[in-house]
Amino acid sequence: MSSLTDLTLREALDGLSARTFSSEELTRAHVEAVEAARPLNAYILETPEKALDMARASDARRAAAEAGPLDGVPLGIKDLFCTDGVRTTAGSRILGGFTPTYESTVTSQLWRDGAVMLGKLNLDEFAMGSSNETSAFGPVVSPWRRRGDTAPLTPGGSSGGSAAAVAAGLCLGATATDTGGSIRQPAAFTGTVGIKPTYGRCSRWGVVAFASSLDQAGPITRTVEDAAILLKSMSGHDPKDSTSLDVEVPDFASFVGRSVKGMRIGVPREYRVDGMPAEIEALWEQGIAWLRDAGCEIVEVSLPHTRYALPAYYIVAPAEASSNLARYDGMRYGLRAEASGLTDTYEKSRAEGFGEEVKRRILIGTYVLSAGYYDAYYLRALKVRRRIADDFTEAFGKVDALLTPTAPSAAFALGENADDPVAMYLNDIFTVTVNLAGLPGMSVPAGLDARGLPLGLQLIGRPLDEGLLFSLGGAIEAAAGFTAKPARWW
Template sequence: MTDLTSMTIAEAKAGLANKSFTSLELTDAHLAAIEAARSLNAFILETPDHARAMARAIDARIAKGEGGPLAGIPLGIKDLFATKDVRTTACSKILGNFVPPYESTVTSQLWRDGAVMLGKLNNDEFAMGSSNETSRFGPVVNPWRREGSNTSLVPGGSSGGSASAVAAQLCMGATATDTGGSIRQPAAFTATVGVKPTYGRCSRWGIVAFASSLDQAGPIARTVRDSAILMRSMAGHDPKDTTSVDRAVPDYEAAIGKSVKGMKIGIPKEYRLDGMPAEIEKLWSEGAAWLKAAGAELVEVSLPHTKYALPAYYIVAPAEASSNLARYDGVRYGLRVPGRSIGELYENTRAEGFGDEVRRRVMIGTYVLSAGYYDAYYLRAQKVRTLIKKDFEDCFAKGVNAILTPATPSAAFGVGEKGADPVEMYLNDIFTVTVNMAGLPGIAVPAGKDAQGLPLGLQLIGRPFDEETLFSLGEVVEQAAGRFTPPRWW
């Protein structure tokens, strides 16, 4: 049964339709794979009974010819998504053993379309991190290793559990969220495909909030086609989310294989950083050559405010986080650490419940929103954000269809290697935060390996609500680069 786990979603859909195997057999194969890979720490809650019950129900629906677009496909769910009657903690101690009495909109749409839930996936606490080392459940381990080394590597963050599980073939796809690169960076580190949709494309309702104007849900999968299949089910208007956009969801899968001839691809000169590793530069050039060979036209573009994106992001995101996390006070749900007064109860609960990185960001956010500093920091960062958005609008106004950049400044690094300096960790988001600041769609696609055999990814940034173009271009890169699977050691 183990070969069932190596299939793509598209292949599994065909096998289920041909009755080559059942959803229950497919689910059991993945449950066995999860059990054998606990050393990766990708799943923090396995739900085998729940998964088998869902699979049996789907098999009955398939037998009647009523299966949906994801009928019988086993998925992993990031622990930021509320799952009804299944523990959801955002990987934070402060949420304790919180069991939501409701389902997030994105996951409810996946279940509507017939998907099966295998369990909840590890992530950085409240999605704050670039390495999946801030989780209360401990770090996730990347299934990839440097050639000839047994050093444990990070899978990226915050959606590290999602990326690790998909890369290690523990689930066929996974939900993830992206606030500053938390889908695309882990995808690049694990040779998976990660899509950050346009802001407002997927509902945020029922997802634990980090920074509300930046957060966006999206899929991580093993191929561009699989990510397109998942995106179609995850996207859509939701009246419960006021930022959700009311426009029809296209058939993203239909964009796979479409010609990219004549498309203009922007190469931003500001992304050529001082000290950029030669292998990242080479990968970027190769990606551009692949798109040119497929008929696309390459043009140099300028995004002059790129250099301000990271500092502006690390003002806006913590400010929104400090506001969103004010609700965790030890009174209504989650952890409660008693005190002699209500103020002391708040202080004790938050001091014990939040990890170091979350406390750091809450303090930064509270500082930049405080009287006397609001104009100097937060307001100025919002103005910079507007300029970053305008840079992209100016590019697209000149007929550019998409922008090609590296996804990360390096390959995956070792667990514990970058913990001492938070700023060094924040620099991992250098190529990804602009996309969130501008509310644009982005896709990370595996494109090659570094000298030590670790995967590297390329990023494509698109026009608002033009994910279809990204899927067409992403598939060109995927076809040229080939697919990578980590050698099994766990």
């Protein structure tokens, strides 16, 4: 049955529809794969019984000719999405015993369309991290290894469990979220496809909040078409999220395979950063050549405020996080430490419940919002954010989309960047601008480095122009012919 876990989501839907296999068979194959892959630590909660129940219900719907667009397809869910009756931790001790009594809008739409849940996927605590090492459940280990080396590598973060599970065949697709690069960087590190849609495309309701003006949900999958299929189900207006956009959801999959002839593709010169590995540079040149061959016109553009994006992000995101995470006070849900009075209970619960990176960011956020510093830091960062967004608006006057590398390196070893927060933050140098501007961005696997690790290219589009990203992503996917898979060692 192992071949059932090698299918793409599209192939699985076709097989289910042709009755080549049942959802129960497909799901069982994945449940077994998940159990066998525990050394990866990708799932922090397996829900095999729920999965098989959902699969049997799906088979019954299909038999009754009532199958939905995702019917019978087993998925992994990042443990940031609240799932009714299923523990949801955000990778944090403070929510270690939290079982929501409601379902996030995004996941409820996946179940509405017939999908099957295999379990909850590991992540950096509250999605704060780029290597999955801040998870209270321990890091995810990438299924990928450097050639001839057994050192454990990071799958990236924060959606490291999602990316690892998709790369290792532990689900046909996964939900993920992206606040500064948390879908795209892990996708690049694991040879998978990840798209962060336009801010407002997917409802944030029921997704544990990190930085609300930046957080967006999106899928991680093995192909561009699979990402399009999942994103369609995840998208749509939700009155319960006031920033959710009331706009039509296109059939994203119909854009995959469309000609991109005549499209103008911008290459931002500021993304050629000092110290970028030659392999990343070469991959970028290769991507440019592929799109040129597909009929695109390549235009050099300038995004002059790029270098200020990360520092602005490290004001805006911690500021929002310090406010959002104030809710974890040990009173209504989550961990409560025993202490003598109210304030001590707050302080002790939060000290015991949050990990070091989360505490550091809450402290930075509290500092930049505190009296006397608000204007100097927070307000200034919001104005720089506007400058960064304006750079994109200007560029999109000349081009239809942008092409950049996704990350400044291939996956690094677990522990490698752990001692230097700023070095870790630099992972998001090419992705974070997109969150600040609210734009859609997609990472597509494009090749392997000299040590056999995947590298990704990023496409950035105009607001709500995910369709073009799927066409361009499809063109890169076809040209790259990326078929490498991690050799199974677990």
